[in-house]
Amino acid sequence: MIHVLFGTETGNAELVADDIVDCLKQSDLDADVADMAYFSAADLNVGDTYVLVCSTYGDGELPNSAQPFYGQLQEQMPDLNGIRFAVFGLGDSYYATFNNGAKIFKEHLLSLGAQQLGQVGVHDASSGEIPTDAALSWADEQLIPALTALAQS
Ligand SMILES: Cc1cc2nc3c(=O)[nH]c(=O)nc-3n(C[C@H](O)[C@H](O)[C@H](O)COP(=O)(O)O)c2cc1C
Structure with missing residues (x-):
């Protein structure tokens, strides 16, 4: 089963x-x-796979809706061996902390033993591209191939 989890402030990630x-x-x-x-x-x-879709706010911080979940991961430090994840970030290259929220999740999940599928995907609000278009290209190029390879292994 694949669970897509979103962290957002203004709804793009949703x-x-x-x-x-x-x-x-x-x-x-x-x-x-x-x-x-x-x-x-x-x-x-x-045994499940999680796709985290998350924006970045403040000075490279997670959006409000992602903070309780991330706080629990930090406090409880669960063993995530056997869990697979992929990350797609929404950010803006206007900020020096471009897509740091996606990086925070990636690094913490890896440190807890989860296995990453594909490369982190990103959307840049300054690019003018529609977020969904960037995400669907990433899904075609990274996520679906990684999931297909997993199913065949
Ligand atoms: C006040 C504010 C701070 C932001 N800070 C960052 C940032 O530090 N790094 C980044 O990459 N994007 C930053 N962004 C851009 C948002 O992450 C981007 O607009 C994203 O699409 C918002 O997605 P959401 O609607 O799911 O929250 C910021 C946007 C606002 C309005």
Whole structure:
């Protein structure tokens, strides 16, 4: 099962997460979507795959809705061996801390033993590209191939 979790302040990451779920379903993959604000570290299920879609705010910080979940990961330090994840970040290259939120999640999940699928994908608000277009290109080039390879291994 693939769970797409989004962390957002103004809704872009939610739109992207919904479109990634649709894209996974079109590839006959079982996927659902959840707001990180209502998801806790205890909900992480060994054997499942998580796609984290997250923006960046402040001085390279996580958006408000992602902070409780990330705080739990920091406090509880669960063993995430057997969990796979991919990350797509939304940010703006106007900021020196471009897409640091995606980097924070990637590094912490790796440190807890989870396995990364594909490369981190990013959207740059300064590019003028529609976030969903960037995310669906990333899904085609990184996420779906990694999931397909996993299913065949
Ligand atoms: C006040 C403010 C601070 C921001 N800080 C950063 C930042 O430090 N790094 C970055 O890459 N993007 C930053 N952004 C850009 C947002 O991450 C970007 O607009 C993103 O698409 C928002 O997604 P969301 O609607 O899911 O929260 C900032 C935007 C605002 C409004």
